[in-house]
Amino acid sequence: MDQILASTDIRDRTQRVRVSGIATYYQPGSALVLQDGTKSLWINSLFEKPLHLGDRISASGFPDVDNGSIILTQGEIQDSGVSSPFLPVPVTSKELSSGTRALEQVSIEGRLLMSLRQSALDEYVIVSDRHLFSAIYRHPGRNFEAVLPPMKQVPLGSQVRITGICVLDRGEQFRGSQAFNILLRSPDDVALVAGPSPLNVRNLILLVGILLAALVVIGGRGWAIERRLRHKTAQLARFAQWRSQILEDINGSQSLVHILGEIVQMVSFRLSNAPCWCILADGTQVGDRPALSTGQKVIDHRIASRPGAPLGTISVALGVSAKSEDPEKDILPAAAGLAFLAIETDRLHSDLRYRSEFDLLTDTHNRFSLEKRLDQLLESAKSGAFSFALIYIDLDGFKLVNDSYGHNVGDLYLREAVSRMKAQIRLGDMLARIGGDEFAVLVSRITQVDGAKEVVRRLRHCFDKPFDVDGEQLIGSASFGISICPRDGISKDSIFKAADAAMCAAKAAQRVASTPRTGGEASLSPQPTGATTSR
Numbered sequence: 153m154d155q156i157l158a159s160t161d162i163r164d165r166t167q168r169v170r171v172s173g174i175a176t177y178y179q180p181g182s183a184l185v186l187q188d189g190t191k192s193l194w195i196n197s198l199f200e201k202p203l204h205l206g207d208r209i210s211a212s213g214f215p216d217v218d219n220g221s222i223i224l225t226q227g228e229i230q231d232s233g234v235s236s237p238f239l240p241v242p243v244t245s246k247e248l249s250s251g252t253r254a255l256e257q258v259s260i261e262g263r264l265l266m267s268l269r270q271s272a273l274d275e276y277v278i279v280s281d282r283h284l285f286s287a288i289y290r291h292p293g294r295n296f297e298a299v300l301p302p303m304k305q306v307p308l309g310s311q312v313r314i315t316g317i318c319v320l321d322r323g324e325q326f327r328g329s330q331a332f333n334i335l336l337r338s339p340d341d342v343a344l345v346a347g348p349s350p351l352n353v354r355n356l357i358l359l360v361g362i363l364l365a366a367l368v369v370i371g372g373r374g375w376a377i378e379r380r381l382r383h384k385t386a387q388l389a390r391f392a393q394w395r396s397q398i399l400e401d402i403n404g405s406q407s408l409v410h411i412l413g414e415i416v417q418m419v420s421f422r423l424s425n426a427p428c429w430c431i432l433a434d435g436t437q438v439g440d441r442p443a444l445s446t447g448q449k450v451i452d453h454r455i456a457s458r459p460g461a462p463l464g465t466i467s468v469a470l471g472v473s474a475k476s477e478d479p480e481k482d483i484l485p486a487a488a489g490l491a492f493l494a495i496e497t498d499r500l501h502s503d504l505r506y507r508s509e510f511d512l513l514t515d516t517h518n519r520f521s522l523e524k525r526l527d528q529l530l531e532s533a534k535s536g537a538f539s540f541a542l543i544y545i546d547l548d549g550f551k552l553v554n555d556s557y558g559h560n561v562g563d564l565y566l567r568e569a570v571s572r573m574k575a576q577i578r579l580g581d582m583l584a585r586i587g588g589d590e591f592a593v594l595v596s597r598i599t600q601v602d603g604a605k606e607v608v609r610r611l612r613h614c615f616d617k618p619f620d621v622d623g624e625q626l627i628g629s630a631s632f633g634i635s636i637c638p639r640d641g642i643s644k645d646s647i648f649k650a651a652d653a654a655m656c657a658a659k660a661a662q663r664v665a666s667t668p669r670t671g672g673e674a675s676l677s678p679q680p681t682g683a684t685t686s687r
Contacts, residue, residue: 156507175209176205178337182196192254195229196213199227206238207235209232212228238257240258241253258334261314263280264308264309266385271291274291314334314336315341315343391421391422394414395418398418412491418487419483423470429467430464444469453488468484514567519586522592527644529596541595541604543607544590549628551589561624565628570585570591573614576611578595582594631662633654633655633656633658634651635654
């Protein structure tokens with residue numbers, strides 16, 4: 153892995169830029185929002201010194217894009233000390249959901265539905281013009297053993313005015329109606345406009361008996377609305393928890409099919425148990441596609457990939473009367489994004505596993521893979537039920553090929569030699585490249601030594617015919633050495649040493665045999681005509 157990473161070359165030519173504006177939101181050690189007129193910018197920064205909202209700030213950083221919005225990262229902050237505060241812009245929930253007021257300092261009124269104290273933040277759930285959103289105040293950095301100051305208490309049902317910075321859930325402006333939240337600068341950004349209405353069912357019954365039936369209808373409708381809102385809030389919380397679990401499984405060791413199954417179940421839960429399934433480009437299907445009736449319609453969403461070819465589709469079957477805006481604009485794109493992340497992560501893990509066990513030049517096993525298989529055979533051979541052999545192979549004169557014809561020809565020669573040797577080994581045996589021109593064959597089960605010698609005989613015949621490599625005719629040869637377990641040892645080192653020693657002895661014998669005729673020791677030598685011959 154360290155050799156692989158050492159070959160990477162990544163250049164980031166992004167230049168640091170400087171901007172200025174009025175500070176409208178500040179989270180020490182995390183983020184700062186600057187506003188200049190109607191333009192606002194989110195800046196990620198580790199700056200932690202005190203800073204006054206409303207001061208003109210100069211900041212520098214690197215431009216980046218986060219979830220479709222332009223931001224600055226690694227921000228360096230400089231406070232001018234000049235105060236020029238913005239007055240918050242009164243807005244409606246429709247304006248905020250459109251995305252045109254993203255990151256601006258705004259003010260909006262609504263009814264408080266719920267307040268929640270957590271260790272890291274205070275959250276107020278507000279409804280305004282049937283839009284549900286949260287007003288969030290993040291606690292400043294503190295000692296976790298310290299006691300938080302009391303949360304600002306506002307009676308539920310009160311009309312409140314919320315002042316702060318508008319942030320979009322998806323962070324993408326001008327993409328149609330979407331969910332939003334308000335980031336509070338301080339607890340005082342939640343202002344009480346009017347307390348809960350004193351009118352309720354009991355008081356109206358006592359005061360106006362003749363309106364009893366109307367009050368029952370109104371009370372029932374209010375209860376139904378509140379129940380739907382609470383159910384929606386619970387669904388959103390469960391959906392977020394499910395999504396977090398899927399992200400953990402993607403980073404963990406869960407299989408791709410298991411993760412895609414979780415995604416399908418999540419979409420089905422979010423769409424009131426509507427049938428959902430996923431089909432990948434290789435034909436793998438997760439989830440059961442139902443037999444569609446006349447009262448159903450299918451919505452398909454592609455799982456896009458970086459090169460452009462889709463990785464598959466995720467689909468859901470809905471009733472004909474169901475609105476398709478939510479699954480098309482929110483749920484299915486989110487599920488497709490999770491599926492894309494799961495598929496790409498699985499591919500990355502598979503590629504890394506392949507690179508760790510195979511030689512990329514010859515597409516055969518590497519030394520690590522060979523030693524792992526050898527350890528397994530040694531463990532099984534302890535019972536004495538069978539023997540196995542290790543054949544050590546050294547290509548003769550390979551350095552001379554590289555020196556005479558270049559490394560490109562040498563690489564092609566290696567690939568052709570490996571291709572021939574693969575065709576000569578048994579189905580259960582393993583061929584591995586353990587060095588530049590050194591290979592090994594692990595013969596998994598033999599009943600006698602002649603079995604290994606037969607494999608060597610077939611491998612030797614691989615070099616009988618010349619190699620036609622890039623217009624050059626190369627006549628190759630190789631030296632072989634055999635070690636038998638348990639005859640030559642019962643440990644990995646002893647098996648390797650015995651095979652290597654046998655190979656060296658065979659090479660020395662070949663060198664002595666060829667010396668009287670050639671005066672050299674290479675079995676491959678370049679000829680004036682561009683060919684090589686075996687000595």
